[in-house]
Amino acid sequence: MAGLTGRMSTVVKAKVSKLLDRAEDPAETLDYSYQKQVEQLQNVKKGIADVVTAKKRLQMQEKTLQQSVVKLDTQARQALSSGNEELARTALERKNVAQTELQGLDTQVTELQDQQQKLTDSEQKLRAKIEAFRTKKEVIKAQYSAAEAQVRISEAATGVGEQMADVGLAMQRAVDKTENMKARASAVSELEEAGTFDDITQLGSGEDDIDRQLKQLSSQPAVDDELAKMKSELGQGESGETPQIASGGAGGQSAQPGESGQA
């Protein structure tokens, strides 16, 4: 059979037979195979541990971001009630970025959970096959002549070998996915380190680099909407001409479109 099925079968069989060709003495083949199997099982365990570690890291970041969202929301409200719309906007921009990152993290935690489950299932299947192989290898050694043993060994070893190749594939895919997650986790860490989600009351006057980047990152309409909503909640009607903070002087604010406050 050609096609996808045939191609996959050929590749796996080639790998399995490479695994079997290493020893000539049947007893040696058996022990060698068994040793390889146990090693592979250890690798799977390690693979699962890696996935769990990656997942925990993302979950910790999620927690931190959730706290930031709450904090920034509160600060935006406080800023707005004290008439500092500019600061409120900054807080909301940061909140917006944090929320976007949170959604991404959430998807990835689910994905990692899925990988963890797959690997755990694979590990159990491999364990069952290895156990069956261990029993069989003793029977083969005890009961069969060398010539007969060769056939039985080949059958048994192919069965386990295939399972090992299969686990190898599952691991490979899990590692690829985990690498992607790590990249995402690092990206969030960088934002954190840059102070993106920091307490905005710690900000100096004026706009810094982070703010300029945030304006690009966060979706402006979403921030505008939220700001308007917050204003109406605080009883500052839309047309309520909230007093603009006198931003003249301190650290050049970049003019918002439609804003004419700057000299």
Added chain:
Amino acid sequence: MIVRISGEDQYRLADEQRAGLNELDNAVVAACEGGDEAAFAQAFAALLDYVRSNGERVADDELAGSDLILPPPDLSLAEAGSEFTGEGLIPD
């Protein structure tokens, strides 16, 4: 005939079912060549379902080599493409 679905299980199928498998496999290849993600996903799912519904699951502790091996269910179109051209999915 024993068919393995990677990352899942081995299934025992009657030899007469080979023709049906072959047909579904050809549909997957055609969809893959067409580069249509949705068509590929549908064709590949049909192939896997055929194995699952017609086959009998092989016990975990049974040591048997497979006659055919199918890629994992979450295979993407891009991965299927590289399966034909490159090293394939299985690492050394």
